[in-house]
Amino acid sequence: MKLKIITHDRIVFDEDADEIYTMGVDGSFGILKGHIPVMTALDVGVTKVVKDGKEQMFTTMGGVFQFKDDNAIILTDLAETGSDIDVARAKAAEQRAEARLADHKAEIDVKRAESALARAKARLKVALNSQTRPKA
Numbered sequence: 001m002k003l004k005i006i007t008h009d010r011i012v013f014d015e016d017a018d019e020i021y022t023m024g025v026d027g028s029f030g031i032l033k034g035h036i037p038v039m040t041a042l043d044v045g046v047t048k049v050v051k052d053g054k055e056q057m058f059t060t061m062g063g064v065f066q067f068k069d070d071n072a073i074i075l076t077d078l079a080e081t082g083s084d085i086d087v088a089r090a091k092a093a094e095q096r097a098e099a100r101l102a103d104h105k106a107e108i109d110v111k112r113a114e115s116a117l118a119r120a121k122a123r124l125k126v127a128l129n130s131q132t133r134p135k136a
């Protein structure tokens with residue numbers, strides 16, 4: 001099957017895939033060749049693509065997933081690979097969001113802090129996975 005990951009300004013990925021795992025608004029799910037058509041909203045998270053036993057990971061920050069006739073399309077606000085991600089910045093964002101959520105003051109925008117935390121965690125997962133993986 002084919003997968004395209006498209007953002008507002010670029011095609012981040014356009015290749016064959018054997019397995020696709022991503023984060024929908026109702027939780028994570030996986031797709032294999034021959035799956036019935038799917039159309040669903042995406043949450044902030046990680047999309048993992050497996051091809052010939054090799055994994056590639058991307059952050060996918062919301063958007064839409066469509067699958068039909070063995071063609072998958074992810075239209076997302078932002079998609080990053082390991083090399084795009086500054087780990088120190090993501091760790092700082094994670095700590096900032098966790099500190100805000102731990103600080104039970106009325107003026108804290110909980111939803112905003114939770115979103116920032118989800119973005120930071122997705123970035124750290126993708127970046128750390130790409131660091132531990134030998135280059136293809």
Ligand code: ATP
Nearest residue numbers: 078080084085086087088089090093116119120123
């Ligand atoms: P921060 O608080 O560090 O800005 P954020 O989650 O608020 O993080 P976003 O609004 O999701 O940032 O992204 C804004 C822009 O900054 C995007 O182009 C995104 O790719 C980039 N960006 C955010 N965090 C990182 C990071 N850790 N490494 C590289 N680029 C990043």
